[in-house]
Amino acid sequence: MEKLSKTLAQIQPVNSSLKEIAQRRLDNLTKPQASLGRLEELAKQVVSIVGTLTPCLEKKIIFTMAGDHGVCEEGVSLFPVDVTPQMVYNFLRGGAGINVLANHVGARVIVVDMGVAVDLSPQPGLVIKKVGYGTKNISKCPAMSREEAILCIERGIEAFEEELAANGLDICGCGDMGIGNTTPSSAIVAAITGVAVEDVTGRGTGISDAAWLHKVAVIKQALAINQPDPTDGIDVLAKVGGFEIGGLCGIILASAAAKKPVVIDGFISTAAALIAYILNPITVRYMIAGHTSVEKGQQAALKMIGLCPVLDLQMRLGEGTGAALAMGIVDAGVKILTQMATFGDAGVSEANG
Numbered sequence: 001m002e003k004l005s006k007t008l009a010q011i012q013p014v015n016s017s018l019k020e021i022a023q024r025r026l027d028n029l030t031k032p033q034a035s036l037g038r039l040e041e042l043a044k045q046v047v048s049i050v051g052t053l054t055p056c057l058e059k060k061i062i063f064t065m066a067g068d069h070g071v072c073e074e075g076v077s078l079f080p081v082d083v084t085p086q087m088v089y090n091f092l093r094g095g096a097g098i099n100v101l102a103n104h105v106g107a108r109v110i111v112v113d114m115g116v117a118v119d120l121s122p123q124p125g126l127v128i129k130k131v132g133y134g135t136k137n138i139s140k141c142p143a144m145s146r147e148e149a150i151l152c153i154e155r156g157i158e159a160f161e162e163e164l165a166a167n168g169l170d171i172c173g174c175g176d177m178g179i180g181n182t183t184p185s186s187a188i189v190a191a192i193t194g195v196a197v198e199d200v201t202g203r204g205t206g207i208s209d210a211a212w213l214h215k216v217a218v219i220k221q222a223l224a225i226n227q228p229d230p231t232d233g234i235d236v237l238a239k240v241g242g243f244e245i246g247g248l249c250g251i252i253l254a255s256a257a258a259k260k261p262v263v264i265d266g267f268i269s270t271a272a273a274l275i276a277y278i279l280n281p282i283t284v285r286y287m288i289a290g291h292t293s294v295e296k297g298q299q300a301a302l303k304m305i306g307l308c309p310v311l312d313l314q315m316r317l318g319e320g321t322g323a324a325l326a327m328g329i330v331d332a333g334v335k336i337l338t339q340m341a342t343f344g345d346a347g348v349s350e351a352n353g
Helices: 002-010 016-027 037-050 070-074 083-093 097-105 146-167 182-193 209-226 233-240 243-257 267-279 281-286 297-305 321-339
Strands: 060-067 107-115 126-128 171-177 262-264 287-289 291-293 311-315
Touching: 002 146, 002 243, 016 037, 016 321, 037 281, 037 321, 060 083, 060 097, 060 146, 060 243, 060 321, 070 209, 083 107, 083 171, 097 107, 097 321, 107 146, 107 171, 107 243, 146 233, 146 243, 171 243, 171 267, 171 321, 182 209, 182 233, 182 243, 182 267, 182 297, 209 233, 233 243, 233 267, 243 262, 243 267, 243 281, 262 267, 262 321, 267 281, 267 287, 267 297, 281 287, 287 321, 291 297, 291 321, 311 321
Parallel strands: 060 107, 060 171, 107 126, 171 262, 262 287, 291 311
Antiparallel strands: none
């Protein structure tokens, strides 16, 4: 708890005065004012986060966190739990969607074992922060103990801090891997927002109508049995969450404490962001919502946090894919601010009046 408490205490408001100075420079660039829209808003946000008018986002990291879920016993996913470690090895070989898109934007992928149900072979690119061998079945009992919930957040913080110390980091993104993890994510969002389970539960890997109804019933049962406290993010995580979701929460908290922008991926990462927001609402100023997920529960979480996604590409893969693509857009906004000429620099006449 000491590391979590220390990290929460380190999170401070962003520098809003620098945002105003950046706005003046943006207004003086060789373009009509506000003509680059969201790119300009993203540039100002990054400036306010990092505390400089000349930010550089060269060192990009995607943390893809993996964990298994006991609720898969209830048949809530199309895929068997064996797929989680298989996909982790695919990430490490560079063969997954996140590898391709991370390479595309110049980001490095770090895979973190938070709670895969088997022991993974140590190798480059894999960080072992295992809290347990998968969570318990949330439809029958809490996913984990409160102590384990705190531990998985703290191990996410550790993963961030170790990468920052070893290699440096300018911006990071959140990604996930865990068969069945849309079920705990829906439970988290329903518990905290109070939105009906039916309205925050999607089809995950593409389940049928009958399987979706069963999934809704399982989530309702999990909430009824565990009674998570919506004002206590740790309690919600412990009762109906996942080890990788807690780890992602830790990444978000650590990013805010270190004054680094963090790009949230899809539904699972947004559920983690919602817990981080409950633990410390200031974190929202450090978050950038990467994309709109097809998983409908994400919208309820984003609405409560107050985030508007950068992209809408009808994606629902996870892994950090949407975060990686959005990271490239954020970097473009920063480069507009820092590399584009002003009217004075270019000798171009400004608008009349």
